[in-house]
Amino acid sequence: xxxxxxxxxxxxxxxxxxxxxxxxxxxxxxxxxxxxxxxxxxxxxxxxxxxxxxxxxxxxxxxxxxxxxxxxxxxxxxxxxxxxxxxxxxxxxxxxxxxxxxxxxxxxxxxxxxxxxxxxxxxxxxxxxxxxxxxxxxxxxxxxxxxx
Numbered sequence: 001x002x003x004x005x006x007x008x009x010x011x012x013x014x015x016x017x018x019x020x021x022x023x024x025x026x027x028x029x030x031x032x033x034x035x036x037x038x039x040x041x042x043x044x045x046x047x048x049x050x051x052x053x054x055x056x057x058x059x060x061x062x063x064x065x066x067x068x069x070x071x072x073x074x075x076x077x078x079x080x081x082x083x084x085x086x087x088x089x090x091x092x093x094x095x096x097x098x099x100x101x102x103x104x105x106x107x108x109x110x111x112x113x114x115x116x117x118x119x120x121x122x123x124x125x126x127x128x129x130x131x132x133x134x135x136x137x138x139x140x141x142x143x144x145x146x147x148x
Contacts, residue, residue, distance in 0.1 A: 017097050022087050030084040037080065097136040103129055 025033045049055050061069075079102075086095040104126055108118040134140050 015096070018087070018092050021084060022092050023086045025084055030088040031081060033088075034077075034080050034084045037084075038077070094138070096135060097133045099130065101133055 021033070021037070024036075028036075032053050078124060083095070083099060086098075107118065107122070135144075
């Protein structure tokens with residue numbers, strides 16, 4: 001499989017995640033819901049690592065690897081806490097699109113920190129993503145309705 005296949009599967013499961021999280025957080029504090037989700041993810045990932053024999057690779061990780069992965073874990077935790085809080089108080093149709101602005105953040109950081117190239121059509125796509133997200137926000141919809 002290519003990265004595109006993996007990314008499409010990620011999108012599929014992220015959509016399912018949003019639906020199940022919205023259902024699960026309805027009568028549960030959002031931080032508790034995040035903890036439960038995290039415990040399940042840790043167990044699932046641990047089972048995969050143990051089953052594939054990748055656990056022994058831990059010894060070969062460099063300090064930079066640890067620092068980046070721990071930082072990523074902290075960022076993920078913060079993202080999940082805010083995502084579940086947003087789902088607790090708002091509709092999936094409002095939360096999920098705004099969450100996808102992470103694409104723009106990741107692309108900008110990839111360019112600035114990793115010096116990854118950005119093609120002109122990628123910038124057009126990013127602008128369309130931003131416009132699409134904006135169009136899902138009710139206050140912007142209301143403003144546009146008044147204009148037209």
